[in-house]
Amino acid sequence: xPDDTAETDAAFIAKRIAELVASGEPVREGSATRPVQYExxxxxxxxRGDFPAYVEALTAKGIPVYADARENLLDAPxxxxxxxxxxxxxxxxxxxYLAAAxxxxxxxxxxxxxxxxxxLQRKTSLYAGLCWPLRTAPSRTLLPKKSxxxxxx
Numbered sequence: 001x002p003d004d005t006a007e008t009d010a011a012f013i014a015k016r017i018a019e020l021v022a023s024g025e026p027v028r029e030g031s032a033t034r035p036v037q038y039e040x041x042x043x044x045x046x047x048r049g050d051f052p053a054y055v056e057a058l059t060a061k062g063i064p065v066y067a068d069a070r071e072n073l074l075d076a077p078x079x080x081x082x083x084x085x086x087x088x089x090x091x092x093x094x095x096x097y098l099a100a101a102x103x104x105x106x107x108x109x110x111x112x113x114x115x116x117x118x119x120l121q122r123k124t125s126l127y128a129g130l131c132w133p134l135r136t137a138p139s140r141t142l143l144p145k146k147s148x149x150x151x152x153x
Contacts, residue, residue, distance in 0.1 A: 006050035010057035017041055018061045038064055044073065081106060088127075095126040102130075 017038070024035035043054060051067060058065045073079055081104025087097040102109040114126075121129030 006053040007057070010050070010054040013043060013054070014057040014061045014063060017058070017063055021063075044079075080104075092127040093125055098126050098130070 020036050020041070021038060026033040027036045027040050045051060045054070055065050055067075074083060081101055084097040084100035084104065085106065087094055088101050092098065099114055101107065102114065103111070117126070117129050121132050124132070
């Protein structure tokens with residue numbers, strides 16, 4: 001973005017949200033899909049100081065705005081796995097954050113899955129252990145099966 005101000009970011013995001021809803025962008029709901037609705041979307045801000053710029057931009061586009069100012073959203077239990085994933089994307093060698101992301105609802109690994117993974121590769125990082133089957137035999141997988149457990153193929 002040209003000037004990288006909160007107002008520019010907010011205007012861009014408000015425009016994009018309006019486009020998504022107007023086009024009926026599909027989102028998953030269970031095993032089906034449906035058109036996206038405003039309540040499906042969330043904007044995470046690093047600081048509350050920029051919030052007024054977002055309220056103004058979203059309101060100008062007719063997009064309803066709600067903010068829960070009672071707690072720091074980044075500390076909320078349902079957000080922690082996402083934060084862990086973002087930290088792993090930034091640096092995959094962070095084993096604690098990688099384990100937190102793997103155990104979260106996005107990936108569905110169990111404690112037992114992590115124990116089996118560590119048993120396979122005891123002297124490496126969790127990330128290296130996770131990548132090991134992909135390097136040695138690309139057809140192997142450690143991803144959880146539909147039943148919720150995983151074992152290397």
